[in-house]
Amino acid sequence: KRYNVAVVGATGAVGEEIFKILEERNFPVENLLPLASARSVGAEVQFAGKNYKVVELTEEVFEKHHVxxxxxxxxxxxxxxxxxxxxxxxxxxxxxxxxxxMDEDVPLVVPEVNPEDIALWRKRGIIANPNCSTIQMVQVLKPLHDAFEIERVDVSTYQATSGAGKKGMEELVYQMQKFFDFTLSECEPEVFAHQIALNLIPHIDVFQENGYTKEEMKMVKETNKIMHSHFAVSATCVRVPVLRSHSESITIRFKNSADAKEAREILSKAPSVVVMDEPLAKKYPMPSIATDTDETYVGRIRNDIYDEKILHLWCVADQIRVGAATNAVRIAQKWVEIEGEK
Ligand code: A2P
Ligand code: 11C
Incomplete structure (x- = not known):
């Protein structure tokens, strides 16, 4: 069976990556329908050796093209x-x-963690793809939770500019060019709240009344929805001058003692996770390694100095792929497996 596939946001950073991944994975596409705003009508996207014209997103377009x-x-x-x-x-x-x-009737899915939730898609016809920072974190937390039972997670993120779309990446490149022209001080930030080149901004999305940002609260709420868990999560989300891979420093407290060596073994068997943890050989995950790949890299896995129930680790994944487009296509592949043939 082949499927008519539409991509809304076809000219955006994630949309463009979805086309690449569908092609790489030989997804059974019958017809492809790239959709964007009226601004993009006339633009073309390439898929499997053919050019497709971008069509304006309208209320009727899905029915008309039997998507x-x-x-x-x-x-x-x-x-x-x-x-x-x-x-x-x-x-x-x-x-x-x-x-x-967070809609009760919409499954929130990371296929390596809760593929069974896809079956609930019929309730509203919608499956939600989680926030990029959440996806890479739960891929690492799930196997550790199964082994040692998580009580609490404290995470600090180092999020790339790609999280703000093409405009975010362009703002970083533009400001770096201005730096080399000695005119950076004349730049007014547009996408981010402050200068992002040569800076860090501890502010992603809007602040809530509780002092956390919306991005931080997404990591709290989405994690427990995906994992069907109730453990405590606290996040500090920071924008860094990196183009497209998010990094996370994660501290996990378990109910049971958790040995770093055992955790390394468990993670090395986890789907879509690559353990890269040889610090003496200078091997640890970095954005330059994760970018343009479909894996979540984890390293610096170590026990806490004071408490054997606590592990610290460092994880990195490509925000546009693992954190968005790849997870979306993996959901589609699972959906085809579970529902598509019915
Ligand atoms: P367009 O290029 O026509 O504005 P990014 O996340 O990289 O900034 O990309 C956002 C994507 O969402 C683009 O493809 C953009 O299309 C699309 N988009 C934004 N607003 C609309 C809208 N109102 N209707 C349809 N597509 C939209
Ligand atoms: C960022 N995580 O890095 C955001 C982007 O909820 O899908 C994705 C926001 C979301 O800016």
Whole structure:
């Protein structure tokens, strides 16, 4: 069986990556429908050796083109308005935005962690793709939770500019160019709250009344929804001048004692996880290693100095791929496996 596939946000950083991954994985595409705003009509995308014209996103377009699978990556308000039309037209929506993630009737899925939740897609016709920082973290937490039972997670993130889309990456490159022109001080930040070149910004998305940002609260809520767990999570999310891989320093307290060597072995068998942990050989995960790959790299795995129930580790994954496009396509592949053939 082959599927008619639409990509909403076809000209964006994640949309473009979805095409690449569908092609790399030989996804059974019958027809491809790249959708974006009226601004992009006339642009073309390449897929499997053919050119496809970008079509304007409208309420009717999903029904007209008999779409079976619709990837959405054009922002929360676009998903809020148009995803229901795609679902009504009979498509399964795989939504990369935060809009539906905490909806009880919408499964929030990382295929390595909770593939069984995909079966709930029929409730609203929508499957939500989690936040990028959450995806890479739960891929690492799940096997450790199964082994030692997590009580609490404290995470600090080092998030690439790609999390803010193409404009975010462009702002970093532009500011670096300005730095080499000795005119960086004249730049007004547009995408980020402050200068991002040669800087760190402890502020991603908007601040909430509790003093945490929305990004930090996504890591708290999404983690427990995906893992069907109730452990404590606290996050500090920081934007760093990196183009496209997010890094995370994670401290995990377990109910039981957890040995770093054992954790290394468990993680080396975990799906989509690569253990890179030879510090004396200078081998540890970095954005330059993770970028353009589909794996979540984990290293610096070590026991706490004071408490044998605590582990510290460092994990890195490509935000556009693992944190968005690859997870979305993995969801589609699982959906095809579970539901598509029915
Ligand atoms: P367009 O290029 O036509 O504005 P990124 O996350 O890299 O910034 O990309 C955002 C993507 O979402 C782009 O493909 C953009 O298309 C698309 N998009 C943004 N707003 C809309 C909208 N109102 N309707 C359809 N697509 C939209
Ligand atoms: C960032 N995590 O790095 C954000 C981007 O909820 O899908 C993705 C936001 C989301 O800026």
């Amino acid at each position: 079976d699978i619709a990837f959405f990556s054009a922002g929360g308000s676009v998903s809020a308005k148009f995803a229901p039309y795609a679902a009504q037209a009979g498509a399964v929506v795989i939504d990369n935005t935060s809009h539906f993630r």
